[in-house]
Amino acid sequence: MPPSIHPVDLINALRSKHLTPAIVFLTSRRACDDAMQAFERSQVALPPARQQAIAAVLAELVTQYPSIAEHPLQSVVQRVGVAAHHAGHLPSWKIAIEELMRQGCLDAVFATTTLAAGVDFPARTVIITQSSVRKSRDFTDLTISEVQQLAGRAGRRGKDLVGFAVLTPSPYIDLGVITKGLTGQPEAIDSQFVISYPMILNLLKAHPLDQIQAILAKSFAQFQLNRRAEILENKLDLLHVQMEPYGPRICTDWISQWQVFDHARRQKAHRVQVKRHESPELTARLQFLTPGRVVGLPKGRGIILRQYRSKGQKQPMVTLLRPGGAVTECPASTVTQVFDKTFEMAEAPVYPWCAPASLDELIRQADDLPVRMPILPILVQEEPEESQIVQTLNDEFPCPTCPSRPACQKDHAVALKLRQEVHRNHKMIQALRTGLWHRFQSRTEVLQQLGYLTPACQLTEIGEWARLIRIDHSLLITELIRADAFSGIEPQVLAGIMSSIAHDDDRPGAFPRISPGLASLLGQVRHLAESLEPHEDPPLLRADIAAVTERWIGDPTLTWIGLCRLTTMAEGDIYRLLARTLEFLSQIHTLRETHPGLADCASRAIKVLRRGVLEELP
Amino acid sequence: MTTEELETLLEEQPVNRLHRLARGRIHRHFRLGKRRLIEALLRCTPENRPGLESDLQALMQEPLPAPPVAAKERRPAGPQPTRPGSPRSAHPVQAGSIESAEPATDLTSFLEGIGVPAPQPFVPDAWQEEAVARLTTGDVIVSVPTGSGKTYVALEATRRAIAADRTVIYTSPLKALSNTKFTEFSRLFGPDKVGILTGDRKDNAQAPLLIMTTEILRNLLYDAASGEIDVRLDTLGLVIMDESQYISDPERGVVWEETIIFCPAQAKLLLLSASIGNPQDVADWLTSIRPDPCHLIRHNRRTVPLRAGYLHPNGKLSPLFRSVGIPHGQGGALHPEAKRLFAQYEEETIRPRSR
Numbered sequence: 026m027p028p029s030i031h032p033v034d035l036i037n038a039l040r041s042k043h044l045t046p047a048i049v050f051l052t053s054r055r056a057c058d059d060a061m062q063a064f065e066r067s068q069v070a071l072p073p074a075r076q077q078a079i080a081a082v083l084a085e086l087v088t089q090y091p092s093i094a095e096h097p098l099q100s101v102v103q104r105v106g107v108a109a110h111h112a113g114h115l116p117s118w119k120i121a122i123e124e125l126m127r128q129g130c131l132d133a134v135f136a137t138t139t140l141a142a143g144v145d146f147p148a149r150t151v152i153i154t155q156s157s158v159r160k161s162r163d164f165t166d167l168t169i170s171e172v173q174q175l176a177g178r179a180g181r182r183g184k185d186l187v188g189f190a191v192l193t194p195s196p197y198i199d200l201g202v203i204t205k206g207l208t209g210q211p212e213a214i215d216s217q218f219v220i221s222y223p224m225i226l227n228l229l230k231a232h233p234l235d236q237i238q239a240i241l242a243k244s245f246a247q248f249q250l251n252r253r254a255e256i257l258e259n260k261l262d263l264l265h266v267q268m269e270p271y272g273p274r275i276c277t278d279w280i281s282q283w284q285v286f287d288h289a290r291r292q293k294a295h296r297v298q299v300k301r302h303e304s305p306e307l308t309a310r311l312q313f314l315t316p317g318r319v320v321g322l323p324k325g326r327g328i329i330l331r332q333y334r335s336k337g338q339k340q341p342m343v344t345l346l347r348p349g350g351a352v353t354e355c356p357a358s359t360v361t362q363v364f365d366k367t368f369e370m371a372e373a374p375v376y377p378w379c380a381p382a383s384l385d386e387l388i389r390q391a392d393d394l395p396v397r398m399p400i401l402p403i404l405v406q407e408e409p410e411e412s413q414i415v416q417t418l419n420d421e422f423p424c425p426t427c428p429s430r431p432a433c434q435k436d437h438a439v440a441l442k443l444r445q446e447v448h449r450n451h452k453m454i455q456a457l458r459t460g461l462w463h464r465f466q467s468r469t470e471v472l473q474q475l476g477y478l479t480p481a482c483q484l485t486e487i488g489e490w491a492r493l494i495r496i497d498h499s500l501l502i503t504e505l506i507r508a509d510a511f512s513g514i515e516p517q518v519l520a521g522i523m524s525s526i527a528h529d530d531d532r533p534g535a536f537p538r539i540s541p542g543l544a545s546l547l548g549q550v551r552h553l554a555e556s557l558e559p560h561e562d563p564p565l566l567r568a569d570i571a572a573v574t575e576r577w578i579g580d581p582t583l584t585w586i587g588l589c590r591l592t593t594m595a596e597g598d599i600y601r602l603l604a605r606t607l608e609f610l611s612q613i614h615t616l617r618e619t620h621p622g623l624a625d626c627a628s629r630a631i632k633v634l635r636r637g638v639l640e641e642l643p
Numbered sequence: 644m645t646t647e648e649l650e651t652l653l654e655e656q657p658v659n660r661l662h663r664l665a666r667g668r669i670h671r672h673f674r675l676g677k678r679r680l681i682e683a684l685l686r687c688t689p690e691n692r693p694g695l696e697s698d699l700q701a702l703m704q705e706p707l708p709a710p711p712v713a714a715k716e717r718r719p720a721g722p723q724p725t726r727p728g729s730p731r732s733a734h735p736v737q738a739g740s741i742e743s744a745e746p747a748t749d750l751t752s753f754l755e756g757i758g759v760p761a762p763q764p765f766v767p768d769a770w771q772e773e774a775v776a777r778l779t780t781g782d783v784i785v786s787v788p789t790g791s792g793k794t795y796v797a798l799e800a801t802r803r804a805i806a807a808d809r810t811v812i813y814t815s816p817l818k819a820l821s822n823t824k825f826t827e828f829s830r831l832f833g834p835d836k837v838g839i840l841t842g843d844r845k846d847n848a849q850a851p852l853l854i855m856t857t858e859i860l861r862n863l864l865y866d867a868a869s870g871e872i873d874v875r876l877d878t879l880g881l882v883i884m885d886e887s888q889y890i891s892d893p894e895r896g897v898v899w900e901e902t903i904i905f906c907p908a909q910a911k912l913l914l915l916s917a918s919i920g921n922p923q924d925v926a927d928w929l930t931s932i933r934p935d936p937c938h939l940i941r942h943n944r945r946t947v948p949l950r951a952g953y954l955h956p957n958g959k960l961s962p963l964f965r966s967v968g969i970p971h972g973q974g975g976a977l978h979p980e981a982k983r984l985f986a987q988y989e990e991e992t993i994r995p996r997s998r
Binding site for chain 1 (some may be wrong): 666667754756757758759760762765788789790791792818819820822823825839841842843844846858861862865868869870888890891892893894896897900901903904917918919920921924925927928931932945946947948949950951952953954955956957958960963964969970971972977985988992
């Protein structure tokens with residue numbers, strides 16, 4: 026069985042159940058076009074009467090939109106009564122399909138999910154074949170609102186008694202997402218407020234700086250942030266209530282006081298722990314327990330052969346040569362006396378830790394040690410640090426003797442946690458209340474640095490005209506104008522640059538060659554865009570896209586079909602590219618008072634740009 | 644209906660019907676008992692009383708689900724109108740593992756009622772009239788399902804504003820939609836009454852109804868704020884923003900906010916939106932920044948009822964849910980047949996790939 030139903034079978038199944046007209050939402054434009062091709066190859070044909078009805082509607086539309094007449098799919102649509110509707114088509118063709126659908130001439134339309142919002146026609150049935158949609162690079166699951174937006178197209182008011190949302194499985198479907206989308210409550214919407222440079226310039230043009238904060242506070246963003254802040258404030262109130270039993274005690278800020286004291290105490294405890302297993306006496310002695318030294322032991326005496334620390338027992342150990350030649354190991358702490366007497370010996374790295382000759386000598390010496398030997402006076406240093414800590418603890422902190430010490434000790438953990446929570450909430454509320462304003466300020470600083478605003482936040486001469494550019498990448502465009510990048514520019518080069526700034530799709534394709542003038546200017550633009558990167562995300566600046574626009578403007582005799590042949594871009598994409606370029610150019614045109622030459626160039630470009638299919642729609 | 648009447652009516656309802664009514668209106672309504680539910684319903688809806696009442700009426704039309712005991716008795720003798728030998732009757736127990744109060748609907752009743760309604764004079768719904776009426780006193784947000792007649796509200800409001808000699812601006816998010824609306828409105832109001840503004844072109848800019856994208860309106864408002872006015876904003880009586888759920892669009896949402904913030908005080912705002920989760924928030928926001936209170940109209944009843952189906956790649960159609968319509972909220976159990984077919988589909992497509 027095929028992974029998904031064949032489009033012709035699908036429409037036949039729907040027809041047999043009287044579920045047409047239908048909108049079939051598919052994953053991609055390619056899928057829509059493939060479905061159309063399947064119909065083109067099939068033997069399906071509508072009865073002549075219906076074919077004539079379609080032809081009549083199309084003929085009527087051609088008078089308004091001449092490009093429909095040349096559309097390659099026209100005859101197929103007429104024969105099979107099915108059409109594709111996606112962003113790759115020209116707007117005029119999409120209008121034609123919508124009109125056919127509205128008049129009930131078509132049985133089905135294959136559309137992409139991505140453009141569900143732009144599909145402004147209902148049908149009896151909506152077919153859903155997928156549960157995810159391509160957003161920028163990867164596929165994400167449809168949200169509940171999106172599923173309802175899709176399913177909502179089903180059921181025409183006044184033409185249907187019921188509408189159907191029919192699911193048909195494909196490898197891209199997750200049943201759970203769709204059923205949840207159909208039965209669930211739509212998601213809450215969130216503000217997506219961003220502070221753009223033109224917004225700042227326009228705000229500061231119309232309002233003094235001290236009113237701006239109030240204006241920003243009117244945004245839905247701030248409204249929602251305030252809502253969140255209010256929730257936090259309620260939480261804060263609750264925390265304050267919980268904090269009540271931990272109010273001031275003998276010292277007002279007993280929590281910090283205890284915290285510092287506790288810290289100091291712990292640090293002291295920590296140091297003692299390190300020293301614990303070595304008494305000061307032993308530490309002092311260790312440096313004298315060198316090989317050859319005669320020491321006293323609880324029973325008898327011995328000569329040190331080596332001193333070491335065993336891994337098993339953490340304490341320092343010594344290897345001793347006892348009278349009679351026995352070699353024994355014992356902890357250094359068992360040494361009772363250290364005599365002021367050492368013998369020469371040759372050390373060795375292995376047992377018995379000294380050279381055989383000197384060992385014999387040592388054994389001899391050990392056997393006849395003098396009865397009395399002078400004891401080495403060793404100065405034992407009391408640890409000064411420890412006493413100091415105890416001293417400071419007692420001096421600086423009243424805690425050890427404070428009457429509320431037990432209570433403080435008991436409550437401290439809870440109180441500290443509460444207080445930290447309070448601080449955190451305070452900070453978050455602060456951030457929520459003033460975040461927008463801070464963002465405004467930081468962007469204002471950028472504009473001041475670049476010279477659009479005076480230090481007093483008034484528009485400079487540059488700012489006065491720069492505020493008229495209210496599109497994406499406005500900073501790049503105004504900086505380009507300031508850098509005189511466009512002086513003496515040809516209309517087609519200007520349009521090419523604008524389209525490469527405007528275009529944000531990275532779909533690859535084959536494109537016409539670019540002129541050297543445009544290429545070098547584009548390099549300059551790219552350089553500037555990179556230098557502005559900390560302040561504004563650089564656009565894609567595709568040279569191939571610029572070339573498409575350049576051709577269209579540079580050669581007024583080029584037909585639409587001719588342009589489409591130059592590239593692999595879909596018609597609808599070229600249309601959108603040119604329409605966006607038009608938008609950018611018309612923004613440049615608004616600068617006619619300050620930059621008459623540039624505005625004139627833009628208006629010339631606009632004039633040439635608006636021809637053929639681009640003239641059909643306002 | 645007075646509050647007392649409504650209260651007694653609510654008291655007569657079974658509690659699960661009240662929960663359905665409270666869905667989307669009361670936060671965590673499932674936590675409440677019947678008494679508190681009624682109190683909460685009465686408390687939270689002084690603004691939305693008509694919507695609540697109409698929803699209640701609609702709910703009362705629907706029969707209550709039969710108690711489970713009755714269903715068990717009915718099942719063996721069940722009406723089984725399916726064709727003999729259909730696989731569904733072969734596996735009813737295996738597929739329908741979820742115990743449900745009612746037997747799952749069958750294909751015949753699922754497909755029943757397809758057809759064209761008899762032409763009848765257009766009578767606006769209560770909420771549509773309410774929306775238009777409320778526009779005289781303040782802003783209005785309409786958040787209703789797709790295709791339930793938002794355009795009527797826009798048209799009627801426009802007609803009244805034009806009659807009162809005010810200018811109307813209609814904004815849409817997409818140029819394509821602007822064009823469609825331009826054609827539609829020109830047909831309805833006459834071409835001399837409708838103008839369209841784009842970045843570089845003004846067609847009939849003196850017309851009382853102007854259509855533009857939201858970006859263009861934002862730019863107009865900025866120009867007006869800085870004193871370079873070129874459209875008669877002082878006579879502006881109504882701003883209609885279609886598809887206003889775009890306010891949450893990551894790239895363009897900010898434009899909707901700017902437009903609403905700078906919309907002249909004397910102009911009324913009419914926000915048309917698809918169903919969204921928190922229209923009350925948007926309404927509260929508008930109330931907090933606009934001179935007049937904002938009225939919210941919301942419901943999730945569809946004018947044309949919607950059913951969900953499942954079409955198997957072999958052409959077999961089945962209802963998607965056990966009930967004929969689309970169940971709302973949790974617990975919408977899938978139809979056993981759809982479940983079985985989908986399991987079969989997954990078996991056939993996913994298993995070989997992983998091998």
